[in-house]
Amino acid sequence: MSAKITFIGAGNMASSLAGGIIAKGYDPTQITMTDLNEDILLSNRTKLGVNTTRDNIQACSHADVIVLAVKPQVMGDVVAPLHTIVEQRSPLIVSIAAGITLANLEAWLGKSAPLVRCMPNTPALVQSGATGLFANTNVSDQQRDLAKQILSAVGLALWVENEDQIDAVTAVSGSGPAYFLLVMEAMMNAGRDLGLPDDVASQLTLQTALGSAQLAITSDVNVAELRRRVTSPAGTTERAINIMQDKGLEEIFAAALKGAYDRSKELAS
Template sequence: MSKTRIAFIGAGNMAASLIGGLRAQGLEAAQIRASDPGAEQRAKIHAEHGIDLFESNAEAIEGADVVVLSVKPQAMKAVCEALKPSLKPGQLVVSIAAGITCASMKKWLGAQPIVRCMPNTPALLRQGVSGLYATDEVSVEQRQQAEQLLSAVGIALWLDSEAQLDAVTAVSGSGPAYFFLLIEAMTAAGEKLGLSRETASKLTLQTALGAAHMAVSSDVDAAELRRRVTSPNGTTEAAIKSFQANGFEALVEQALGAAAHRSAEMAEQLGN
């Protein structure tokens, strides 16, 4: 990436996170450009990262090796169709817009090499995870560029098929909200057991953080970690049995299935 020139179409939160990650990795401000319709947002990103900002998308992508589409899915068709005349053959297009398929982008952009990505919101803290899928036109070097781009805000995992992005959306794209829901529920339950809201919240948050660190750093899987902290006839076992008796695993499977189904539905709706 030391000589790669990158242009961002849209300079919202996710783009700003990627720009910050790239700058932290040593990319020069001159290697990165961005466009955004909002004058205030352009000024903000320029002040934070020192890069050049443009109102015009066509100006922003001039000379870029990689064009990152970081606009709302509902705006992608119009943005792509307007951008098509300004793209150069072989310019890599990286999309981080949920629900927009490579086939739709090819229809709007022409035969550009395309990498479709599904990042998640912890990328804003550079703790994200992204699933990546590349079309056949993407070269080995361009795959490396896309991987390094998304790795600036977490980890990047390549997928064997584009259809797997629906599963990625269900597991990690929407996943942070599931954990937030569990945090809400545990905090509320702690209050009902007699703790103050502040104490219940701190206990829950630190437990979530500690458990995540243990799972990430451990050489065994989550099932084994759970077994190790579940003493026979103890308090943890009582809670786990209650979860399982009420269909916890089936509920999680059903919820992720609903998210994946909705992801596929959105791709069909937004791709027309």
């Protein structure tokens, strides 16, 4: 029989995760979702066939896994009342909340709680996410597999070696979609300035982003080599790349990601 999974908070991320694991064959009757908003619960109940309730304690009383999917600012108020259940039954706790550390969770739930902290990203909402996970030492191998199974249902899920690396994950993939979107926006604007109609500049840019990612994912060489192979000497691509590098593109990305990493640490402190 599959593990009983409870999602606390049934918003965008929880719906995607639950929808993702059900699409991969998970029994929806083993899933319970809670939320303050009855409309959100009704929508999940109807679309996914999961159990729903507004009572977090009841929803967690038989859970094998509790996925914490509420906003970070309400996390303390939401999880503190679960302390007794967690202490008595030791269900796996999976938090997807940005900036909530294992120390925060241990303070609310006790030092013996099996905890996994994850950093997913927005493309998880379209099953193309990228998530970094870190577990504390209370988590069993079976629980690790379960956590990975849940996050893998909406894209790539990779374990990191220490909790610090979750801040690096935040800088790379957590905030990463916005970097690529900014690059796409700049390319669309530049294409328009060169005379392309709006929709043509937009469609060509989006397809090029998708195609480049697919090429890189399926290639047996790294992205630097792949780029060299599509850059002919003295050609158009080389001219563009030279201008980007002269203007410091690599340095800009290094500084930007360091900024995101530092901010992630500040938010968690």
